Amino acid sequence: xxxxxxxxxxxxxxxxxxxxxxxxxxxxxxxxxxxxxxxxxxxxxxxxxxxxxxxxxxxxxxxxxxxxxxxxxxxxxxxxxxxxxxxxxxxxxxxxxxxxxxxxxxxxxxxxxxxxxxxxxxxxxxxxxxxxxxxxxxxxxxxxxxxxxxxxxxxxxxxxxxxxxxxxxxxxxxxxxxxxxxxxxxxxxxxxxxxxxxxxxxxxxxxxxxxxxxxxxxxxxxxxxxxxxxxxxxxxxxxxxxxxxxxxxxxxxxxxxxxxxxxxxxxxxxxxxxxxxxx
Numbered sequence: 417x418x419x420x421x422x423x424x425x426x427x428x429x430x431x432x433x434x435x436x437x438x439x440x441x442x443x444x445x446x447x448x449x450x451x452x453x454x455x456x457x458x459x460x461x462x463x464x465x466x467x468x469x470x471x472x473x474x475x476x477x478x479x480x481x482x483x484x485x486x487x488x489x490x491x492x493x494x495x496x497x498x499x500x501x502x503x504x505x506x507x508x509x510x511x512x513x514x515x516x517x518x519x520x521x522x523x524x525x526x527x528x529x530x531x532x533x534x535x536x537x538x539x540x541x542x543x544x545x546x547x548x549x550x551x552x553x554x555x556x557x558x559x560x561x562x563x564x565x566x567x568x569x570x571x572x573x574x575x576x577x578x579x580x581x582x583x584x585x586x587x588x589x590x591x592x593x594x595x596x597x598x599x600x601x602x603x604x605x606x607x608x609x610x611x612x613x614x615x616x617x618x619x620x621x622x623x624x625x626x627x628x629x630x631x632x633x634x635x636x637x638x639x640x641x642x643x644x645x646x647x648x649x650x651x652x653x654x655x656x657x658x659x660x661x662x663x664x665x666x667x668x669x670x671x672x673x674x675x676x677x678x679x680x681x682x683x684x685x686x687x688x689x690x691x692x693x694x695x
Contacts, residue, residue: 417677418457422465425684432683433466436569436606440597442474443614445673446514455612456518458679459574460527468569472577472600474593475514482510495649496554499590504553504580507590508535511578518576529574532564534582539564540596542581542589555581555589557596560603598656602663608683609660611653612673617691618646618654631692634658654693661695668693 422429439459445451462469479497480490483506491498499507515531522529532539542555558581568575579596581589594611601609618640620627637654640646646654650670657668671682671690681689 418461418680421677421680421684422461425680428684429465429467432607434468436468436470436601436604437462437608437610437683438470438472438597438601438604438606439610439612439679440472440474440593441612441673442476442593443612443673444477445612445614446473446475447477451674451676452521454676455673455679456521456525458677460522460525461680462683463527463572463574470565470569470575470577470600470604470606471518472579472593472597473511473514473518474579475511478514479507479510482506495652496592497590498552499554500551501553501587504588504590508533508578508580508588511580515576515578522574522576527574528572529576530568530571532568532575532577534578534580535586535588537564538582539577540579540581540591540599542583542587542591544583544589553587553589555583555591557581557591557599558583560600562603565600565604592652592656594653594656598660601660601665605664607666608669609657609665609667610669610671610679610682611657612678613653613670614672614674615650616672616675616689617670618650618693620645622647622650629691630688631694634661634693634695637693657693661693666694 519529519531534540539561541558543558565575579591579593581591616625616628618629671678
């Protein structure tokens, strides 16, 4: 399938050559060998076709497993992990391993990749959330070191970024991967922000995949949130996308990473497979 998609994608390849895409990759597909191979093959294909692909990864299942091993129970509020100082360290440890695994797997596919972990090289500068308690280490992005990311891209490498930030006092902060990817896409003024998830995209009826909205404007997204049509875990994703659009990113795509080669199908075909959000 991959070769068939690429063979008819010349107009898209020419259009996007030299431009930047930021892909947020996480969820259960990270732990599924078949699904993750499909995603990584697509990411490598982008790089081979001259697109500056940047990957921001999650790793919630790996974090949960390590927390339980250390005797800590994962707790979430409004879809975000409650993060004390010990948990922040566990998050960093688990995501650093995910990062290393992704670099190794991409390298095994013949592409060059470099892991960017903030405690080793400051990429995501973090700050404490407004009104957060002292023990809260779920942070926000203060700024992004775009030069560090561009250095990797200039070497024809794929930057693989862990969404753990660090502040001026070297304290680690857990940052939601969708938010981190949005901020990185905005800082790079990327052509696209692509959020991989486990649903097809934005739907008029969340229980009916045939109600998928393939193209939608930012204003309409906000209307659907107000009406309760976009709800639960989709809200932070679309809000992260809107923030990226408002900061200069051209388009945001929300797609189902469980579909084989969904990245190529969304970007390199006329019909796509997910939801495209525009300003």
